Amino acid sequence: MADTTLDAKGLNCPLxxxxxxxxxxxMASGQVLAIEATDPGSAKDFESFCTxxxxxxxxxxxxxxxxxxxxxxP
Amino acid sequence: MAQxxxxxxxxxxxxxxxxxxxxxxxxxxxxxxxxxxFWTFYGxxxxxxxxxxxxxxxxxxxxPMPIPMPVLVQALxxxxxxxxxxxxxxxxxxxxxxIDELMDMAIESEVKMIACQMTVDLFDFKHEELxxxxxxxxxxxxxxxxxxxxxxxxx
Numbered sequence: 620m621a622d623t624t625l626d627a628k629g630l631n632c633p634l635x636x637x638x639x640x641x642x643x644x645x646m647a648s649g650q651v652l653a654i655e656a657t658d659p660g661s662a663k664d665f666e667s668f669c670t671x672x673x674x675x676x677x678x679x680x681x682x683x684x685x686x687x688x689x690x691x692x693p
Numbered sequence: 694m695a696q697x698x699x700x701x702x703x704x705x706x707x708x709x710x711x712x713x714x715x716x717x718x719x720x721x722x723x724x725x726x727x728x729x730x731f732w733t734f735y736g737x738x739x740x741x742x743x744x745x746x747x748x749x750x751x752x753x754x755x756x757p758m759p760i761p762m763p764v765l766v767q768a769l770x771x772x773x774x775x776x777x778x779x780x781x782x783x784x785x786x787x788x789x790x791x792i793d794e795l796m797d798m799a800i801e802s803e804v805k806m807i808a809c810q811m812t813v814d815l816f817d818f819k820h821e822e823l824x825x826x827x828x829x830x831x832x833x834x835x836x837x838x839x840x841x842x843x844x845x846x847x848x
Contacts, residue, residue: 629788630790631787631788631789631790632716633716633719633723633790634788636723637719637720637722637723637798639723640723657788658788668723668724670722671724671725672724672725681696684752685756
């Protein structure tokens with residue numbers, strides 16, 4: 620279960636990543652951020668974001684054009 | 694791990710070319726890079742307090758147009774503002790951030806901005822016309838930044 624949810628639907632690169640970064644900044648270590656996005660580029664971007672920042676991508680899925688991610692702050 | 698560093702030289706001042714340096718700078722900042730942008734020549738337009746950036750269909754053969762348009766038509770008065778208005782509307786409808794938003798986010802994420810003093814003088818810009826918090830310096834300062842950088846981009 621996510622601690623915070625970010626609605627990034629309708630936003631395009633680089634906004635979903637920037638908003639996610641901002642949201643994670645406010646969160647505590649171990650907490651989970653859920654993100655909903657409609658930018659198809661966000662799938663690879665959130666993978667890369669997590670690889671480079673040490674955040675853990677614990678879930679990535681897509682349904683009906685909405686991409687859903689869960690990221691755990693280290 | 695030492696903080697990674699990105700250095701960008703931004704030389705262009707049209708609306709479409711203001712995007713790449715700011716998108717890359719804000720994204721790199723989100724990836725914990727220390728980012729510096731060296732703004733020179735037409736790039737200084739992006740630093741203006743009252744920036745009114747435009748796109749021009751002229752000399753941009755790859756720009757998608759709603760209807761095929763001969764170059765002479767594109768050169769008519771008012772075509773540039775029309776193309777700019779249409780591009781801005783399209784960007785809003787596609788959820789693309791505005792330049793003002795991206796600039797605010799860059800400042801918020803502590804992207805360092807250096808303005809090229811030589812081109813400020815060349816275009817007779819006043820420091821008051823440009824954003825606050827800029828550093829004014831020359832090419833030697835850029836090399837100091839670039840030498841430390843992991844990635845350097847010229848845009």
